[in-house]
Structure formats: structure tokens, C-alpha cells
Amino acid sequence: MKTRFRYNGGAARTLGGFILAGVAALMLLLALPGFAGAVVFSDVGKSSAEDEAVQYLVAAKVLAGYSDGTFRPGQPVTRGQAAKIVVAQQGVAPASSACRFADVDSTFAAFVEAAATKGWVGGYPDGQFRPYDSLQRQHMAVILVRSMGWEAQAKALSGAQVQAALGRFPDVNGVSGEASKYVALAVTKGLLNGDAAGRLNPASGVTRAQAALMAYRAETSSLVVGQGFRASAAHADKTRVVLDLSTAPSEVMPRLLEDGSLEVTIPWATVPAAGLSVAVNSKEVGSVTATQGSYRPPSVIVRVELRQYSSYQVFILGPDSKNGYGNRVVVDVLREATNPGGVPLVAIDPGHGGWDPGAVNPFTGTQEKTVNLKIGKRLDELLRGVGLQTVMTRTEDVALGPTLSEDLTRRGQIANEAGATILVMIHNNAHDGDSNGTETFYWGTDDKNYSVEGKALAQTIQRHLVAAVGLRDRGAKTWYGKTLRVLDVAQMPGVMVEVAFMDHPTEGLLLEDPAFLERAARGIARGVLAHLGWDVELVPLT
Known part of the structure; x- marks a missing residue:
């Protein structure tokens, strides 16, 4: 079952089972210390693995860059920063009560306490949290699995299932017994992958790039992902535009805009940061684009440039194995008739x-x-x-x-x-x-x-x-x-x-x-x- 977000003024939705607070509260959670918002960073290449994740999470105000225009993808993430990331991602309000860990200063206290209250993070036996210690990759997996509401799934994994997920990694013995089920689920869901040598590196410090990738993969695993357009004007009576999707949308909402174009909103969805587009250039349709309309809640806006037409229909269609189609939204723009x-x-x-x-x-x-x-x-x-x-x-x-x-x-x-x-x-x-x-x-x-x-x-x-x-x-x-x-x-x-x-x-x-x-x-x-x-x-x- 998909999990969803909630936003003020709308129906209750969650990501990973936890409710987003209001926009004002979320704005308090945007950046890690010393960061200033940026979308393009000099040290994050467009072809890098983390580029899409960084752009998405920065736009969603979960992460931010430094004031010098860098993101510093190789810098390690601390335990305090990880708590702040998941609190921001899940939209939980910072705690107003004192932090239960005496060694957490004002920089992270409200976020660590909020995450601890939710059961996402814990301290050490000596009562310390150690907010400035680097966080291990396996522990980032634990925190994300918990914050996404997947802990019950992780705990339900059998030993054979854990072995099936982790056995291919030569350094599997580096995964702690306490973290093994969480890491196995994170691997199964695609949050964690091995390096070029096939190693998982569970005890290595998680970098900002790796944390961004893991958080992004966790978030988008519950969303409909726009994969690309197909279009044809070869039909006798219409131009057809198809947006292929990763999974079925719960609904779509079409409306005609004042400029005469058709806008179709797909809630709980995402597209690549660069968006999707197709130039149709038929009598009925000019260009078609799909862009990220919002991040909280996440939605995709499909814009169809209408030309001369009589009417349109919008369909949600499921997989068609006979013809090799998956889930998709179809827009049929009918040829102009005498009216x-x-x-x-x-x-x-x-x-x-x-x-x-x-x-x-x-x-x-x-x-x-x-x-x-x-x-x-x-x-x-x-x-x-x-x-x-x-x-x-x-x-x-x-x-x-x-x-x-x-x-x-x-x-x-x-x-x-x-x-x-x-x-x-x-x-x-x-x-x-x-x-x-x-x-x-x-x-x-x-x-x-x-x-x-x-x-x-x-x-x-x-x-x-x-x-x-x-x-x-x-x-x-x-x-x-x-x-x-x-x-x-x-x-x-x-x-x-x-x-x-x-x-x-x-x-x-x-x-x-x-x-x-x-x-x-x-x-x-x-x-x-x-x-x-x-x-x-x-x-x-x-």
C-alpha cells in the first residue's frame, strides 16, 4: 500500500505513515547548519548519481547547500544532521520540550528530540546521543526504514530473506546483528547498493551524497514516477498523448486554463528535475510538458498546448501486457468539428x-x-x-x-x-x-x-x-x-x-x-x- 503526505487545507496524507506539519513549521527545518538554499551546485555534476536526488531534496526543502555554492557531497553526515533530515522529510514539527540527551546542543536538540519521540533514533547506553559523530551507512538505513514506517516490514523478515538480500555482498559480516533486518529491507527497496567492487560498506560513514540518494529513493518509492511521453497524430479523429508511469495514479485532475491550454495534475507523483516534454505539432496539440508542480505535497503538472480541437478526454489506464504498455495517463484531443x-x-x-x-x-x-x-x-x-x-x-x-x-x-x-x-x-x-x-x-x-x-x-x-x-x-x-x-x-x-x-x-x-x-x-x-x-x-x- 502506498503511503502519502498531508498538507494544510487538504485530506490527510502521510509519507511513511507520519504526518507533515504546516508549512510554517516545515520552513524551520530546511537546512543543516551553515547551509543556504541552492539548486545548482558547482561540485555536483549533472551526470553524477546523486544529482537528481540532491535537486529534488533541495527543492523539497529537506536539504540545502553551502553559501559558497557547493553541496560538498563527500562530506560525512553526522547523527544530529541525520535526525534533522528525517524530521524535515517527514514534516514533523521540532520538539518544544527539552531534549532527553544531555549532550545535544541547541543546534540539533529540537530535531533529535522529535525524532527520538517518533522512535526513529536512539542514544547510547551511557545516555549520550553524540550528535556530531559521523553516522554509519547501516544506521542511516535504520533511521530511514523507521521514519518511512517500514519497521514492521523489516522486523518480519526471516533469516533466509535477510541472507537473500545481503548474501551477495562480500562484507556482509560488517552489518551488525541489530541493523541486519533494516539494512536487508533497505537493500530490497533499493535504498542501498554496493560500490564498484560490490561491497556494501555498512560501517563506513554515510556521505551527504549517499544520504541524499537514500532519502530520495525512500521518498520516491511511494510516488508515481513519470517516465516519458508518447504521442501520435496519425489517428483519424484525434491526437493522442500518453504519459507512461511507474505505477497507477490514485487520480488525476484536468482543467482548462485561461490561456486555452489543458492542465492535468497528478498528485503524489514526481518527474525528473529537468521535466519531460514532447513536441507534437499536430493541428490539435502543440507541445506537451510534465514538471514538478509541488513537493509538499508532491504533484506533477502536465501541460498540453491545445490548438484547434472539438473536445478532449483524459483516461487513466492500467497495464496492457498484450501490447506491452504499463500504467499510463492518456489524453485524447479530438479533431475540430462543426460547432x-x-x-x-x-x-x-x-x-x-x-x-x-x-x-x-x-x-x-x-x-x-x-x-x-x-x-x-x-x-x-x-x-x-x-x-x-x-x-x-x-x-x-x-x-x-x-x-x-x-x-x-x-x-x-x-x-x-x-x-x-x-x-x-x-x-x-x-x-x-x-x-x-x-x-x-x-x-x-x-x-x-x-x-x-x-x-x-x-x-x-x-x-x-x-x-x-x-x-x-x-x-x-x-x-x-x-x-x-x-x-x-x-x-x-x-x-x-x-x-x-x-x-x-x-x-x-x-x-x-x-x-x-x-x-x-x-x-x-x-x-x-x-x-x-x-x-x-x-x-x-x-
């Missing part, structure tokens, strides 16, 4: 029709296709009445193809041909006679493969529809692990609304009531308006 004045165009698809009745009300014999069309027509009137453009896939009792597959495909095609901004499919449910409530589906199969814009649209419509009709909220979701054919074909964000259950004793009768159908149409309309950024009160509830 006078740029006013949003809503495609409305009343489900079923003609030879396909849909569900049947067992109490009245009313067919779902009839109810769907009534709600769809009223939704069309409401949206047109406030100035939106619409297109309906059907306005009469007709099917759109001789087979179900052809019918569903044609519905998506109609939305595409119109250049719709969003698609709303109107349906009603049926199951076992007891199931009840309102739900809205969007394209996807699970929480690792879905349309981000479709999910946002579904959540917004669901919220407003439930408020309008007052039925049980069954949520916005993907369709039982499968994608919907109409949404497979449609090139814009779309949803399938299931207003109520035709075969439920109460809801079946509600669907015969014109006043209920009016409330349903108004709820959906308000959800559409909210998603498009229009005033929902243009369509009052009553």
Missing part, C-alpha cells in the same frame, strides 16, 4: 427504441424505451431553453440498427458526427424487484482504467439527479467491470444515467408520474450545466 459559436453541444441518447423495448414495468406494462424518450425529450427542451446546443439520437420510437451491436454503435456515431461536447444516455433499471435507487455509469472497467472526464461528469449528474428525485444514491461508477458500447464509440466524455428501477413497486409507479419525470429531467439538466460551468439555476428544480 457554431463554440457553444457546448450535448448529445442526448434515450436508450432502446423500436424492436428493443428495454425493461418492462411489471405493474403497468410500460416499456423502458417510452420512459427514456420522455425524459430525453424534456431534457432536450430544458438545455436548448438555456442556450445550449443539443442533438438527440432518436426523437421517435425507433431502433438505430437491425442488431443490438449496430444500434449501440450508431448512437455513439451520431454524437461524434455532431461534434458533441458530452454525451448523456438516458436509461432506467430493472433487476430483482427489490433493488432501488439512482446510479450513473461512466466509461471504464475499474479504478485503474477509466475516463477521468467521464467520471467527473457522472459524479456531477448523479449528485444533481439524486437531489432532484430523492431516491437512494447508488453512486457514479463503471459498468460492472465492462465498458459500454456506446461510450466505446463516442469520442467525448459520456455517461449512462439509470434514473430508477422499472420493476420496483414504488419506483415503477413513480416512472408513470409526469411530475417525477420532470424532476428527473431537471436534475440531469442541472448536472449537465454544473459540469459545463454554467449556472445551474438556469434550470430551477421546480
Whole structure:
């Protein structure tokens, strides 16, 4: 399970299980004594192993350089400095109480006490901490494993697992018995590696470069890492941009900026210090970049330069072993279509029709296709009445193809041909006679493969529809692990609304009531308006 950060004003997140304090408290922890902030150091080469780690941790205000513009990567790290590093990295406030170790002066007292309180550091049997002694590499591993919240994992390692992790190092006997499980876990997680001769050097003093690498590897092990872009304008209907990722993101947040570009925020993520970029130069997309948006909490900002286009969709997709793809975020920018004045165009698809009745009300014999069309027509009137453009896939009792597959495909095609901004499919449910409530589906199969814009649209419509009709909220979701054919074909964000259950004793009768159908149409309309950024009160509830 990934561990996360927390920041003021947001949901609780942690790194390694410990909570970040507020920004003001963190600012007290930035640099080791005598350091001044710098990003480029004269003694840290761009090709050096530690460069990326140093840049990241300096930008994150965990480390800093010296006032002469150096970082001094070969300088040893003291025990007091190590305590300060992990306190800064985990965002724990410096202790206000006296330090339990009498030999720790004011330079490190608050940080050592804070780290000791968390159980990350300890003293010697004589009660001393020895803050200015150099810290061994194996003890840096112990401190990081503890501060990241991995101590239970380390203690759970068997002797065979420890041997498997450490046995390849010729100086394995230099690892103390007390530190062996921590070091083994640090090696397994990639925090520690051997030198050119394959030695671990556990008792050697850890240098600033090595400490930076270990802290960086620990931190980024819990983050989504942007690996690179792929892009293609060869599609018949769109330009596709793909950002490959190390692991699946928990979510992404797209938004259009005032300058017309698309910004996609990926929380709990990181990219190389130099960022990532790709020059697409299609009719729809210019350049695309990914940069570190913030460090506390860590997030990546993807910026897509939009040119001429009709709409866009953002997807989170999981690994596809058949085609050799891993986790990724996909942005599809659809080719410009005829859409006078740029006013949003809503495609409305009343489900079923003609030879396909849909569900049947067992109490009245009313067919779902009839109810769907009534709600769809009223939704069309409401949206047109406030100035939106619409297109309906059907306005009469007709099917759109001789087979179900052809019918569903044609519905998506109609939305595409119109250049719709969003698609709303109107349906009603049926199951076992007891199931009840309102739900809205969007394209996807699970929480690792879905349309981000479709999910946002579904959540917004669901919220407003439930408020309008007052039925049980069954949520916005993907369709039982499968994608919907109409949404497979449609090139814009779309949803399938299931207003109520035709075969439920109460809801079946509600669907015969014109006043209920009016409330349903108004709820959906308000959800559409909210998603498009229009005033929902243009369509009052009553």
C-alpha cells in the first residue's frame, strides 16, 4: 500500500505513515547548519548519481547547500544532521520540550528530540546521543526504514530473506546483528547498493551524497514516477498523448486554463528535475510538458498546448501486457468539428427504441424505451431553453440498427458526427424487484482504467439527479467491470444515467408520474450545466 503526505487545507496524507506539519513549521527545518538554499551546485555534476536526488531534496526543502555554492557531497553526515533530515522529510514539527540527551546542543536538540519521540533514533547506553559523530551507512538505513514506517516490514523478515538480500555482498559480516533486518529491507527497496567492487560498506560513514540518494529513493518509492511521453497524430479523429508511469495514479485532475491550454495534475507523483516534454505539432496539440508542480505535497503538472480541437478526454489506464504498455495517463484531443459559436453541444441518447423495448414495468406494462424518450425529450427542451446546443439520437420510437451491436454503435456515431461536447444516455433499471435507487455509469472497467472526464461528469449528474428525485444514491461508477458500447464509440466524455428501477413497486409507479419525470429531467439538466460551468439555476428544480 502506498503511503502519502498531508498538507494544510487538504485530506490527510502521510509519507511513511507520519504526518507533515504546516508549512510554517516545515520552513524551520530546511537546512543543516551553515547551509543556504541552492539548486545548482558547482561540485555536483549533472551526470553524477546523486544529482537528481540532491535537486529534488533541495527543492523539497529537506536539504540545502553551502553559501559558497557547493553541496560538498563527500562530506560525512553526522547523527544530529541525520535526525534533522528525517524530521524535515517527514514534516514533523521540532520538539518544544527539552531534549532527553544531555549532550545535544541547541543546534540539533529540537530535531533529535522529535525524532527520538517518533522512535526513529536512539542514544547510547551511557545516555549520550553524540550528535556530531559521523553516522554509519547501516544506521542511516535504520533511521530511514523507521521514519518511512517500514519497521514492521523489516522486523518480519526471516533469516533466509535477510541472507537473500545481503548474501551477495562480500562484507556482509560488517552489518551488525541489530541493523541486519533494516539494512536487508533497505537493500530490497533499493535504498542501498554496493560500490564498484560490490561491497556494501555498512560501517563506513554515510556521505551527504549517499544520504541524499537514500532519502530520495525512500521518498520516491511511494510516488508515481513519470517516465516519458508518447504521442501520435496519425489517428483519424484525434491526437493522442500518453504519459507512461511507474505505477497507477490514485487520480488525476484536468482543467482548462485561461490561456486555452489543458492542465492535468497528478498528485503524489514526481518527474525528473529537468521535466519531460514532447513536441507534437499536430493541428490539435502543440507541445506537451510534465514538471514538478509541488513537493509538499508532491504533484506533477502536465501541460498540453491545445490548438484547434472539438473536445478532449483524459483516461487513466492500467497495464496492457498484450501490447506491452504499463500504467499510463492518456489524453485524447479530438479533431475540430462543426460547432457554431463554440457553444457546448450535448448529445442526448434515450436508450432502446423500436424492436428493443428495454425493461418492462411489471405493474403497468410500460416499456423502458417510452420512459427514456420522455425524459430525453424534456431534457432536450430544458438545455436548448438555456442556450445550449443539443442533438438527440432518436426523437421517435425507433431502433438505430437491425442488431443490438449496430444500434449501440450508431448512437455513439451520431454524437461524434455532431461534434458533441458530452454525451448523456438516458436509461432506467430493472433487476430483482427489490433493488432501488439512482446510479450513473461512466466509461471504464475499474479504478485503474477509466475516463477521468467521464467520471467527473457522472459524479456531477448523479449528485444533481439524486437531489432532484430523492431516491437512494447508488453512486457514479463503471459498468460492472465492462465498458459500454456506446461510450466505446463516442469520442467525448459520456455517461449512462439509470434514473430508477422499472420493476420496483414504488419506483415503477413513480416512472408513470409526469411530475417525477420532470424532476428527473431537471436534475440531469442541472448536472449537465454544473459540469459545463454554467449556472445551474438556469434550470430551477421546480
